[in-house]
Amino acid sequence: MAAYLLLALAIAAEVTGTVSLKLSEGFSKLTPSLVVVAGYAVAFVALSLVLKMGLPVGVAYAIWAAAGVAAVALIGVLFLGEHISVAMVAGLVLVIGGVVLIELGSAR
Known part of the structure; x- marks a missing residue:
């Protein structure tokens, strides 16, 4: 459970x-640029800890x-004025479905 919480942070x-x-x-722009660096640093450190905790790399990376x-697609549509098509x-849906299949296929 802790690995999945850390994955959510990542x-x-x-x-x-x-x-x-x-x-x-x-x-x-300085402030968003600093957030980029900090965000990716936290993401990769957290993801590495998730892998160290034993979550399979394929599952962790697929979910991540x-x-x-x-x-990001949803935020783009809701807050950044980007369009979305069918x-x-x-x-x-296919990407999320693929992750579900990877998760189901990795069940021990």
């Missing part, structure tokens, strides 16, 4: 870093990547 930090990357406007993609929604 996801939140990665999403924060990615959204800040957009807000940094090519690293031309899919949750990050879905969250094809994009279908793609997100």
Whole structure:
């Protein structure tokens, strides 16, 4: 359970870093640029600790990547004025479905 909580922290930090990357406007704004660096640093440290705790790398990375993609896409639509299409929604459903299958396939 602790590994999944730490994985949630890694996801939140990665999403924060990615959204800040957009807000940094090519690293031309200092504060969002610093948040990018800090967000990715926290994300990778937390992810490395998750792996050290024994969560399989395929499962951890699949959850981390899919949750990050879905969250960033949703934040982009809700707060950054980005558009979403039916094809994009279908793609997100496929990504999340793939992660569920990886998780089910790795069950011991």
